[in-house]
Amino acid sequence: MDHSTHEHHQHHGHVQGHTTHGHAGHEDHASHGTQANPASWMMAASATLHCLTGCAIGEVLGVVIGTALGWHGAATIALAIALAFVFGYALTMRGVMRAGLSFKEALKVALAADTISIAVMEIVDNGFILAMPGAMEMGLADTRFWLILAAALAIAFVVTVPINRALISRGKGHAVVHRHHH
Numbered sequence: 001m002d003h004s005t006h007e008h009h010q011h012h013g014h015v016q017g018h019t020t021h022g023h024a025g026h027e028d029h030a031s032h033g034t035q036a037n038p039a040s041w042m043m044a045a046s047a048t049l050h051c052l053t054g055c056a057i058g059e060v061l062g063v064v065i066g067t068a069l070g071w072h073g074a075a076t077i078a079l080a081i082a083l084a085f086v087f088g089y090a091l092t093m094r095g096v097m098r099a100g101l102s103f104k105e106a107l108k109v110a111l112a113a114d115t116i117s118i119a120v121m122e123i124v125d126n127g128f129i130l131a132m133p134g135a136m137e138m139g140l141a142d143t144r145f146w147l148i149l150a151a152a153l154a155i156a157f158v159v160t161v162p163i164n165r166a167l168i169s170r171g172k173g174h175a176v177v178h179r180h181h182h
Contacts, residue, residue, distance in 0.1 A: 044165030047174035051117040051164075052157050054088025059125065059149065061087075067140050076136070077129075081122050088118045092177055113177045117164055124159045125152035 062080025066072075071079070092110040093103070101109065129135050129152050138145035167173030 040165055040169055041161070043168050043174070044161050047113075047164045047168065047177075048117065048157055048161045050091060050174070051088050051114055051121060051160065052153060054091045054114070055084040055118060055121045055125070055156070056153055058082070058084030058087040059153070063149075064140065073136050077126055081126065084122055085114075085118055088114050096177060109176055112172070113174050116167060117160055117173060120160045120163055121153075121156040124156040125149075128152040128155055 059080045062083045063076060065083075066076030066079050089107070089110040092114050093106040096109050097103065097106045129148060132148050135145060135148045138148075164173055168175045
């Protein structure tokens, strides 16, 4: 590892919740193949945490709205998933719009950066919730529901980090966002 690569790996500044690494660093990661790289794992964890934030906001809001409207099961899950995507994309768009991109450009970046990550999280966390007997019938006042949701989001995070690492190492996923923070 040359000196400039070493400095790149030690730079872990954040802009709007995104690790600020240039695209060249992501291309460098791709040349390492499957070799473990602590910086790329940290970038993947940061990107996944960003997506998890949007997913969690959307999931909770969807469940609260669905429950308040008297919806059950599939309708509440559909709303929670839709809101997870909306909030995930919105968080990314906010950051890249502050970096100077138009709404349309920011939307393209968010779609490229977050779609796979959010989709995986939603499949994993909703799959876990649906696999837990009675979880969807528990009310919002039931502590067990919130523990199941927290566990579902934690499992989704663990499953999604290696996927985000693979995407970033290939210049995709959140690597697209990082290009706009310079």
